[in-house]
Structure formats: structure tokens, C-alpha cells
Amino acid sequence: MDAVWIEQYRRDGYVVVPGLFNAEETRMYRDHFMTFRPEKPSDSDPRNQNLYEGDPLKLYSRLMMPHRTDETSFNWLIEPRINHWLTALLGSEPYAVQTMVYYKPAGARGQALHQDQFYLRVNPGTCMAAWMALDDCDEENGCLQVVPGTQDIPVLCSKEADMEESFTGDTVDLPEGMTPVPVLMKAGDVLFFNGQLVHGSYANTSQGRFRRALIGHYIVGEAERVAQWYHPVLRMDGSEVEFGVSQWGGRCGVWVDQDGQPVAELVGTETRQRFTE
């Protein structure tokens, strides 16, 4: 693999691999997940039920952990091309713990800025996401937004998100001058990003375009514990592996000024109740 990709991943905390899945495969996943859909919003976060009248997410709520019952999702989670990139970027083979499908129809809210490690609590180490675009995505239909360079900061103290804008309730502060950048992708591209990277998305403001994504979450090979919701933990050959359960709570990062530069220091204490992602 080209060292440029690895260097880019280390520098920015993310990398987009164009066309990792071809048009036919991508269409297959799109069609599959339009049939294999949740009948009601996930109850993993009670705040997700707090939907307004006419909310498009009532019909197109995100699908959580489909790989636990659906072979197509399971096979995608441990797909050799995904494993190849994860292993190259991380330096060793990870474990697989989560799948999700986001439909994000026209008019749907986004997901406030957050870090995946806030939910997964991998220890030691962190998690990594493979975010596959099932539709072309841009700012109009609410593409993913990432904050480059945040991949090395600790898990930040969370605060209440604005649920008029976000369908999830947790978010984090960014210091002045640090802003998210849109990740423009074509259907079939896969974005890999580190678990500490601050990311999220804004609303789908298009007139009729979906912004569907198939997402896998992985944990580094040296990890020993992960939050309960992510069990069972799988090897990349699909077999289950014994894992410890990490706990909530403890210290969290707060932005402080250090010689005129914002630095996230572990000086906060987590107080908010946390829900699974």
C-alpha cells in the first residue's frame, strides 16, 4: 500500500479510499437495506424517540447492529477489502464490533459533532470507523463533516446537543478557529477514521436525495475492553472473542489555552448520562 495513505491517515485522522466497492456492489447494498429496514426508531437511546411530527427519520430511522441478524451486513463488516485497509492503517488487524445503516432522507436532521470513542470506550487504544457512502454525498444532502487533527486528543467532556439540528443528544465543543470540513464522497467510496476524530453531519437540505451510509466500527488489536453494548466482539474471520467490559465515567477533555494554542486537557469530569451510539 502507498505510504502516502498511511501518512495522510496519521496526519489528519482520516482517509477516503475511492471506489473500494464498485457500482454494482453499491447498488446491491442500497437495495438490500431499503428492504431490510427497522420498523421503528432504535430504542438504544431513549432521546431518539423524541421526534417531531413529520420527521423523515420516523420512516427512515437508522438501523443498528444489523450484522447480528443479517448475513449481508455480517459479511460486509469483515469484508477482506475493509480488513485490508484497517490493518494497513492501524498496523495490525482489528476486531469488529458494530454495524449501522443511516438512511438520512431529504429533510432529515444530522448528527451533532462527537467522537466515537465516547461511546465505545475501547481500552487500551481506540476504535476506528469504516463509513461507506451508498449515495454520492455532498453538503446539500448532509455529507459527513470531520475536524482534521482531533484524532490525537482525549475524549472530550460532552454536552447536550441541539435536537432541532441533531437526532442524537450528545455533542462536544470546539475551540475558536477549529472547524469541521465536509467529506465529499461518491457511492462506493469508504472513509476510514480514527475513534477520537471529532465528526458529525448537518441536515439533508436536498429536495429528494437520500444520503445513505453503511458504517462499521472496529477496535484496535491490542484492546482488552469495550463498552457492553458492543459485545460480542468479533475477529475479522467472524469468530467471537472473549473481551472485558469497559466502564463509563472518569476524566474527560476540556479545551484550554496553551501559549495561544487550544489544547484538550484531561481536566474535566464526566457527569452526563451516556447512551449507546
Ligand SMILES: O=C(O)CCC(=O)C(=O)O
Ligand atoms: O453519518 C452521519 O451522519 C454520522 C455518522 C457518525 O457519526 C458515525 O458513524 O459515528
